[in-house]
Amino acid sequence: TQLLEQSPQFLSIQEGENLTVYCNSSSVFSSLQWYRQEPGEGPVLLVTVVTGGEVKKLKRLTFQFGDARKDSSLHITAAQPGDTGLYLCAGAGGDTGFQKLVFGTGTRLLVSP
């Protein structure tokens, strides 16, 4: 069974601080996606990374895919209260096949003003 472990599970920080969320697995994925989910809503896709070592930036968010395509990280610079939410990584391909997404355990972020 493929598992995607995220760390930390919960993070509470002040506005303006930087943070990094990690997504780790022992399995190789053909692509990895990051989502943000707010309470009572579905996940919203932030980015997809597909190449080992790839780095993508989305405003204050920087996503990196590990060289071996087994892990990924999300770095947020100068966090804002609007960044509050549940961050989920999800891998596609590998043992589960192309169609399915395997979701990570999730990181709950709270940014206080």
Added chain:
Amino acid sequence: GAVVSQHPSWVICKSGTSVKIECRSLDFQATTMFWYRQFPKQSLMLMATSNEGSKATYEQGVEKDKFLINHASLTLSTLTVTSAHPEDSSFYICSARDLGLAVISSYNEQFFGPGTRLTVL
């Protein structure tokens, strides 16, 4: 573009009744839709993969007769929770793959609905 809707957004029912949840892709065609379940403060757990015109593929441990899935068209999949019990209370989320994107992309991007909160009394 790539909007997925779910109906209802929330439902409360009595134990023993059946509840149907609809998932629609509003501006694209989806040969494949997915149904997830999410418990409070937890991640998404895939329940089944729904393919248009064929039987759904259920994940291990998910009861087929309990969670009936129908994918009758390229824009609609339904999940029926039969004889619901309090332990079925959860947040149910569907997602869909854009047929057009699926042809040209290997990224397996899925677009998620807003979810349906089911409470069984």
